[in-house]
Amino acid sequence: MCGRVSQFNALRRFPKGAARAPEKAGPRRNVTPGTPLLALRKNAAATLCSHWLHWGLRTAHRQLANARAESVGDNPLFHTALERGRCVVPVDGFYEWHREGNSRQPWFFYPAAAEEMLFLAAIGQPHDPPVPTVCLLTTAANDVMAPVHHRMPVLLNRAGLDRWLSSAPFSLAELRAFTAPAPENWLRKHPISPAINRADAPESPDLSAPWTPPFTQGELLGSEE
Numbered sequence: 001m002c003g004r005v006s007q008f009n010a011l012r013r014f015p016k017g018a019a020r021a022p023e024k025a026g027p028r029r030n031v032t033p034g035t036p037l038l039a040l041r042k043n044a045a046a047t048l049c050s051h052w053l054h055w056g057l058r059t060a061h062r063q064l065a066n067a068r069a070e071s072v073g074d075n076p077l078f079h080t081a082l083e084r085g086r087c088v089v090p091v092d093g094f095y096e097w098h099r100e101g102n103s104r105q106p107w108f109f110y111p112a113a114a115e116e117m118l119f120l121a122a123i124g125q126p127h128d129p130p131v132p133t134v135c136l137l138t139t140a141a142n143d144v145m146a147p148v149h150h151r152m153p154v155l156l157n158r159a160g161l162d163r164w165l166s167s168a169p170f171s172l173a174e175l176r177a178f179t180a181p182a183p184e185n186w187l188r189k190h191p192i193s194p195a196i197n198r199a200d201a202p203e204s205p206d207l208s209a210p211w212t213p214p215f216t217q218g219e220l221l222g223s224e225e
Helices: 076-084 158-164 172-178 217-221
Strands: 005-007 028-031 036-042 048-055 066-068 086-091 093-100 103-111 118-125 133-140 151-153 187-191
Touching (some): 005 086, 076 118, 093 118
Antiparallel strands (some): 005 093, 036 086
16 A cells, blocks of 8 residues: 655656646645645646645545555446546655564655656546545555565656556556556665654654664564575
8 A cells, every 4th residue: 555655855856847736735744645645637738737636535435545556447436537537646755664563664665766756656536526636556566665565556657657647548458567566676765763653743854764773674574594
C-alpha cells in the first residue's frame, strides 16, 4: 500500500509547461489520506494542469486511498475513474513501514536521481462535486521495496506520464504491463525516525532524514548468515 507521501520540493519542480493550481495547501512532508494531494492531469486542450484533490476515492461504502493496479481494470467500481480520471501525483518520496513482531520501522523511499521526483499513477473523480477525489494505484514490490513491504505505488517515468495522462483508453493487457513494478534503479531508501508515525507530526526536514534505529539493519531485515 501507500498511505503517506512527501510533497515538499516536488511542488517546486513541476514538469515544464505545467499550469499550477492555487496554493490551497502548502508543501508538506507528511501528507496523509483524507487531506489534499496535488495531482497533474491534462485538460481538454491537452495542457498539463495541476489540481488539488482529496486523497480518498469515494465509493458507495467508503473512501479508498489505494487501489490494486492488477485488478482495477476488471472492477466496475473504477471504470469511470480509470477512463476519465487518470492523473499523476508528483512526490519527493513515500513512506512505508516494516513490521516485525510488535515493532514497525518507518522507511523513506525517494528517487535515485538527484533533483528528480517520483510520479505516482493515480485515478480519481476530478470533476466530482463537491470535493474532487483521487486514489493511488499500487502493485507488487520490486527488489528495493520487498524487504520492507510487499506492495508499492505504481511509478511512471516521463514517457509513461504522457501515456497515462493521454485521453486514449488502455486495454487490460496494456494496463497490466504499464502498471508493473518499477525498475530497481529508480529508487533509494533509508530508515527514518518513528516521529513520522504520527499523522499530525510537526513539519520538519527530520521527518524524512536518515535515522539510525536502536538495532542493526541486519536485525531489521534479517541476516543472510
